[in-house]
Amino acid sequence: MPILSVQSLCKAYGNLDILKDISFDIDPGDFLVLVGPSGCGKSTLLNCIGGLIETTSGRIDIDGKDVTALDPAKRDIAMVFQSYALFPNMNVAQNIGFGLEVRKIPAAERTAKINEVAGLLKITDLLARAPAQLSGGQRQRVAMGRALVRDPKLFLFDEPLSNLDAKLRVTMRTEIKRLHQNLNATMIYVTHDQIEAMTLASKILVMKDGVIQQAGTPREIYNQPVNTFVAGFMGAPSMNLIEAQITFKDNAARISVTRADEPPIQLIDHNAPIGLKAYENKTLTIGLRPESLSDAPMRGQQTPQAVNCLLDVVEPAGADTFAVMHLGGTEVTARLHGDIDVQSGARLDIHFDLSKISYFDRDTTQRI
Amino acid sequence: MSGIGKSNEKWILLAPAITVLLLITALPFVQTFGQSFTDAKITALDRPTLWIGLENYIYALSDPYFREAIGRTLYFTITSVGLEVIIGVGVALLLNQAFRGRTLMRALIILPWAVPTIVNALAWRLIYHPDYGALNSILLQTGLIDNYRSWLGDPKMAMNMVILADVWKNFPLIAYVALASLQTIPGDLLKAAAVEGARPWKRFRAITLPWIMGPLMVVLILRMIEAFRVFDIIYIMTRGGPSDSTKTASFYVYQEYFNYLRSGSGSSYAIIVAGISAVLILAYYVGTRQQNNGANA
Amino acid sequence: MKRRPLHSVLLYTAVLFLAIFTLAPLVWLVLMSISTPTDLTTVPLNWIPSQIDLSRYAQLLNINDGSGARFLAALRNSMLTAGGATLIALIVAIPAAYAFTRRGAPMILLFVFLATIMMPPITYVLPLYQIFGSFGMLNNTVTLIIVYCALLLPFATWLMKANLDVLPIEIEHAAFMEGASTITTLRRVVLPLALPAIAATGMLSFLVAWDEFFYALIFTSDMSAKTLPVTIADFAAGRVTDYGVIAAVGVLATLPPAILAIAFQRFIVSGLVAGSVKG
Numbered sequence: 001m002p003i004l005s006v007q008s009l010c011k012a013y014g015n016l017d018i019l020k021d022i023s024f025d026i027d028p029g030d031f032l033v034l035v036g037p038s039g040c041g042k043s044t045l046l047n048c049i050g051g052l053i054e055t056t057s058g059r060i061d062i063d064g065k066d067v068t069a070l071d072p073a074k075r076d077i078a079m080v081f082q083s084y085a086l087f088p089n090m091n092v093a094q095n096i097g098f099g100l101e102v103r104k105i106p107a108a109e110r111t112a113k114i115n116e117v118a119g120l121l122k123i124t125d126l127l128a129r130a131p132a133q134l135s136g137g138q139r140q141r142v143a144m145g146r147a148l149v150r151d152p153k154l155f156l157f158d159e160p161l162s163n164l165d166a167k168l169r170v171t172m173r174t175e176i177k178r179l180h181q182n183l184n185a186t187m188i189y190v191t192h193d194q195i196e197a198m199t200l201a202s203k204i205l206v207m208k209d210g211v212i213q214q215a216g217t218p219r220e221i222y223n224q225p226v227n228t229f230v231a232g233f234m235g236a237p238s239m240n241l242i243e244a245q246i247t248f249k250d251n252a253a254r255i256s257v258t259r260a261d262e263p264p265i266q267l268i269d270h271n272a273p274i275g276l277k278a279y280e281n282k283t284l285t286i287g288l289r290p291e292s293l294s295d296a297p298m299r300g301q302q303t304p305q306a307v308n309c310l311l312d313v314v315e316p317a318g319a320d321t322f323a324v325m326h327l328g329g330t331e332v333t334a335r336l337h338g339d340i341d342v343q344s345g346a347r348l349d350i351h352f353d354l355s356k357i358s359y360f361d362r363d364t365t366q367r368i
Numbered sequence: 369m370s371g372i373g374k375s376n377e378k379w380i381l382l383a384p385a386i387t388v389l390l391l392i393t394a395l396p397f398v399q400t401f402g403q404s405f406t407d408a409k410i411t412a413l414d415r416p417t418l419w420i421g422l423e424n425y426i427y428a429l430s431d432p433y434f435r436e437a438i439g440r441t442l443y444f445t446i447t448s449v450g451l452e453v454i455i456g457v458g459v460a461l462l463l464n465q466a467f468r469g470r471t472l473m474r475a476l477i478i479l480p481w482a483v484p485t486i487v488n489a490l491a492w493r494l495i496y497h498p499d500y501g502a503l504n505s506i507l508l509q510t511g512l513i514d515n516y517r518s519w520l521g522d523p524k525m526a527m528n529m530v531i532l533a534d535v536w537k538n539f540p541l542i543a544y545v546a547l548a549s550l551q552t553i554p555g556d557l558l559k560a561a562a563v564e565g566a567r568p569w570k571r572f573r574a575i576t577l578p579w580i581m582g583p584l585m586v587v588l589i590l591r592m593i594e595a596f597r598v599f600d601i602i603y604i605m606t607r608g609g610p611s612d613s614t615k616t617a618s619f620y621v622y623q624e625y626f627n628y629l630r631s632g633s634g635s636s637y638a639i640i641v642a643g644i645s646a647v648l649i650l651a652y653y654v655g656t657r658q659q660n661n662g663a664n665a
Numbered sequence: 666m667k668r669r670p671l672h673s674v675l676l677y678t679a680v681l682f683l684a685i686f687t688l689a690p691l692v693w694l695v696l697m698s699i700s701t702p703t704d705l706t707t708v709p710l711n712w713i714p715s716q717i718d719l720s721r722y723a724q725l726l727n728i729n730d731g732s733g734a735r736f737l738a739a740l741r742n743s744m745l746t747a748g749g750a751t752l753i754a755l756i757v758a759i760p761a762a763y764a765f766t767r768r769g770a771p772m773i774l775l776f777v778f779l780a781t782i783m784m785p786p787i788t789y790v791l792p793l794y795q796i797f798g799s800f801g802m803l804n805n806t807v808t809l810i811i812v813y814c815a816l817l818l819p820f821a822t823w824l825m826k827a828n829l830d831v832l833p834i835e836i837e838h839a840a841f842m843e844g845a846s847t848i849t850t851l852r853r854v855v856l857p858l859a860l861p862a863i864a865a866t867g868m869l870s871f872l873v874a875w876d877e878f879f880y881a882l883i884f885t886s887d888m889s890a891k892t893l894p895v896t897i898a899d900f901a902a903g904r905v906t907d908y909g910v911i912a913a914v915g916v917l918a919t920l921p922p923a924i925l926a927i928a929f930q931r932f933i934v935s936g937l938v939a940g941s942v943k944g
Contacts, residue, residue, distance in 0.1 A: 072838075079839070085838065086836075087854055088858065098853075102844045102845045377764075381764035385758065385761035385778070388757060392815030393781040393789055396793050396796070467677065473683065475930050476687055482925070483922070486894040487897065536686075541941060548935075600878040603898065604898055618879075625787075625790070631791055641787065645785055
């Protein structure tokens with residue numbers, strides 16, 4: 001049985017539809033990440049699940065029970081907020097214990113639980129401090145402690161790391177992942193950061209304009225994006241979306257990409273999807289991740305295809321070097337080896353790996 | 369955002385406030401309205417009260433004394449609020465300059481506002497005292513007058529003297545509102561105008577005044593609403609005299625009620641005064657709406 | 666930017682003039698209260714008292730003196746009335762303000778609240794007089810507290826709402842998430858956060874009630890309920906020949922609000938400005 005089931009959920013403010021017919025299930029132990037650009041409705045969806053916002057229509061079940069009309073208090077969930085939302089007038093121990101106190105748990109039991117959680121999060125020596133005396137990372141831990149101490153059915157995280165500096169964000173990300181593994185808790189996590197989504201999630205919902213674009217494992221989302229939006233949103237640098245013409249010869253798709261002042265690039269895909277036949281002699285959009293364009297053949301690549309290209313801009317980034325070219329009328333990024341020594345304006349043989357190529361209809365933007 | 373599935377809770381939270389206001393303001397208002405169509409008198413409780421329709425209103429609107437009282441109230445309202453705005457804005461401009469002791473001066477001008485209205489009226493009555501008042505003394509000693517005058521005893525002068533006292537107490541509010549607004553003018557804006565060669569007066573007209581106009585209009589209307597109700601300062605300083613020259617609308621109604629005990633006709637006067645106030649209140653509503661929308665834009 | 670000397674002279678002249686305009690009436694009131702009756706009745710005046718006479722203060726603060734008893738009773742009544750009304754108004758206003766801030770109560774209602782106190786009191790006073798009279802509740806501090814509560818409530822609600830609006834909503838959400846009811850959230854989370862706002866609202870409300878004259882004049886008739894403004898009016902209207910006594914009463918009645926206003930100037934000014942401009 002799913003621990004959370006959302007069915008046909010809609011939320012509108014007046015004429016403005018924020019969520020449009022959202023449906024999904026998650027199983028106990030899942031780490032669901034809601035990801036999308038700001039304004040896509042992901043936080044609204046989280047708040048609906050949490051009961052902080054009334055839904056316009058649809059139904060939410062938690063652990064088999066309809067909670068659509070219930071107060072947050074009665075949903076057996078906990079939430080970690082972007083601003084941490086610690087009670088400034090209470091110390092750390094009181095913050096963590098607030099939910100237990102409201103539920104009239106005896107003081108002794110409360111103290112024991114607070115200490116246990118504080119130990120787990122390594123904040124035992126902070127228990128007497130006021131929130132104002134804590135650093136950002138410490139506040140984050142207290143906020144998580146407050147959620148953990150009640151052992152709820154569902155943990156909701158609303159962009160919990162976005163107020164931390166870059167380094168701490170990575171540390172806390174790992175910590176959240178470890179907590180999830182150790183507690184085997186069910187977590188729902190909202191973020192606009194696709195790296196957080198990829199690293200944390202067991203399941204990702206990509207949202208845009210109040211609609212779920214794609215639901216799946218991080219790998220599915222990354223390798224088989226259902227449309228150009230998901231393709232472009234997930235992954236950094238983002239997937240190259242290039243206009244191309246398709247012809248077929250010997251059962252293999254021949255992809256032709258125009259170039260300015262040069263003959264077009266010709267690539268051959270032997271494993272083209274069946275649906276691609278319908279696009280013969282038409283223009284469509286192909287999706288290639290930067291790592292599919294390299295300065296050397298990939299390991300295990302069957303038919304290396306190299307094309308000599310002009311590198312407009314070269315951006316060394318340490319482990320990798322990114323090169324920007326002009327193909328099919330757009331900028332295309334290739335991911336070269338970090339130690340390669342090329343300058344902007346140089347020419348280089350670029351190896352195209354088509355094993356993970358995606359094809360999209362140019363008009364509907366949907367995957368073929 | 370209503371949220372939390374508790375949007376009906378608002379009526380529970382509002383219930384005590386609504387109850388208090390219904391009982392202490394709405395109910396009396398309805399009763400005043402009802403009495404205004406009767407010939408009720410405060411003393412004659414055993415006498416049946418007669419419904420006389422619009423008679424009170426017809427009489428009130430043709431009563432020259434009441435019309436004069438309304439006129440005086442409008443004169444008081446417009447003159448005192450007008451002076452308060454001029455002085456208040458002037459003081460705000462001054463307190464927005466850099467000078468030594470500015471913080472102290474900003475703190476000091478709250479004092480007139482803090483003086484209770486009654487004490488203010490009293491203090492100025494003593495200052496205007498015809499025999500021992502400070503005003504007579506200082507004007508005589510500086511040679512501005514030859515003889516002591518009875519400032520509040522002269523029907524031509526009394527109202528203006530009351531207005532001066534009222535202005536002294538109330539200019540700080542406008543000064544503070546104007547100052548708060550002045551402090552939000554981006555310094556770059558004035559500097560840019562100065563660089564463009566605009567003279568100070570031009571800068572004031574082109575930038576400063578339009579900037580503070582919104583808040584100023586709102587507080588001006590609020591002060592007019594307050595000034596139009598004027599009663600206590602009149603009660604202490606002149607009791608409406610001399611020869612009714614300071615008898616304002618509220619004072620007129622008060623006398624109709626508690627001196628002549630005519631609750632029916634007094635109520636009709638009260639409702640007419642309330643009607644004029646309602647126009648000002650509506651203006652305040654529109655003003656604050658525009659103000660807030662402007663602030664959000 | 667360097668100022669020209671002429672500018673400086675003008676500026677400081679204006680400041681001096683403002684200081685005199687603001688302070689002179691108050692200084693004069695204080696001077697009167699400590700001058701001897703002879704100095705006060707000299708023509709033209711003796712500006713600097715020939716000797717400092719504190720006898721009026723001694724008299725007013727002496728419960729066994731006739732004037733002192735009246736003054737002290739009025740002081741007590743004013744404290745009770747203004748304090749009681751402020752307390753009740755806050756207790757009623759805070760949930761109402763919360764309804765406007767977080768529970769979507771219609772703003773037009775808040776404006777209707779405000780409109781009730783903008784109406785002239787003569788619109789309400791007679792029926793109130795008749796109603797309280799029929800309950801035998803005239804000349805009663807409780808009556809004044811009730812009426813003042815209605816007088817303070819709209820403004821207090823408005824000011825609290827403006828202050829609650831800027832509190833971070835996530836903290837309240839966190840409390841709901843943790844299982845707190847609205848009342849618990851208000852009491853344990855919102856009120857501690859809003860404490861400065863409550864203090865400012867309370868102070869402004871207290872000052873308004875302290876200043877009220879019209880209802881007190883009509884509803885009270887003797888020392889058991891008369892507030893300071895009414896008592897001062899009595900002093901002024903009575904056959905007191907020594908103006909120093911009247912001045913001393915005025916000084917004493919001004920002290921509490923003046924001290925509050927100076928001590929909490931920032932608070933009060935920001936409350937005043939917000940209260941008169943926004944809506």
